[in-house]
Amino acid sequence: MNYTEAKDKFISTWGALGTLWGINKAMAQIHALLWISPQPLSMEDIMEELHISRGNTSMNLRQLMDWGIVFKESKPGERKEYFASEKDVQELARQVAKERSRREIKPVIKVLREVSRIKGDGTKKTEELIKQTKALYELADNADTMMNKIVNQESKWLTKTLMKLIK
Amino acid sequence: MNYTEAKDKFISTWGALGTLWGINKAMAQIHALLWISPQPLSMEDIMEELHISRGNTSMNLRQLMDWGIVFKESKPGERKEYFASEKDVQELARQVAKERSRREIKPVIKVLREVSRIKGDGTKKTEELIKQTKALYELADNADTMMNKIVNQESKWLTKTLMKLIK
């Protein structure tokens, strides 16, 4: 496998994974391209490499910036803007986890808490609703907390938690 | 919030979360409905409750069964088939993690390994491709392994790993 084959394989695989996880293909592919690019790229560069339109490129770059994993850079003396990816894999993971938690998981946890706290009325179906949504609430809340802690590299927390587990 | 409101809120929230994570709405909603149902439901029951067609119901129930989180049940003396959800939240998480890992993560890890192992040719762009995909490979591989271990409740592994971390 030569450079071009490897690059294309990486970009298309990353795009496909994105699609499977609810991220649009162009957005994932732009991210992949910037992730492996040694230098920042202009909009033209991206459009040309991925064969996508100016509008599409602009919209998805904005989203990537909203996610905090792509940054605008200006080269001195040039009018054009360049775009660069966050390059540190830990920071990438941290940022993605943080945003998915904030936008998608936390709101669901809130609903699960509300729903699981309705008053029981003695019927079986209400009991079951409460029991099952409560279980989901506890799982989601724990997983969310743990993920955020791990990804925030709060090693003190991790160590403390582990100590408790072992004792 | 009464029972019906809570039920509807849970089902629609679960459906919306599914959509965000690349799972179709009907599939997520059928799962939600069975998750809180005290007894197995027939196809008719599901169609009626969620206002979806027979074909849609049948196809999505099959997918849920493929994921290993919904099961067919037959009541003695009845021709009709009934469907029930896995009810244990740990087992649900275990199963979903296992399937997403197998179907989606493992194949991507394989590609990342291949791509990150191409021969360097001394150019900057090839070095960057190798470095960045290798970093992603290591992150994904570690995360996948850890998730599977945690979710498989391999507490021995967890304890050992934690001991190492603390020392």
Place this chain on the structure above:
DNA sequence: TTAAACTTTCAATAATTACTGAAAGTTTAA
């Protein structure tokens, strides 16, 4: 066997989501 009761399949269609390209907007050098 057969026919009623039920489930699955799949071609057609609807709904959703993504993408384009040109017009409008913005920035900056002169």
Place this chain on the structure above:
DNA sequence: TTAAACTTTCAGTAATTATTGAAAGTTTAA
């Protein structure tokens, strides 16, 4: 200022994905 160089927006269109419903398939009781 203004006009060139660039980016953003968004209405229209394309592509993808989900859904329907009826025909085909399956199962079982008699």
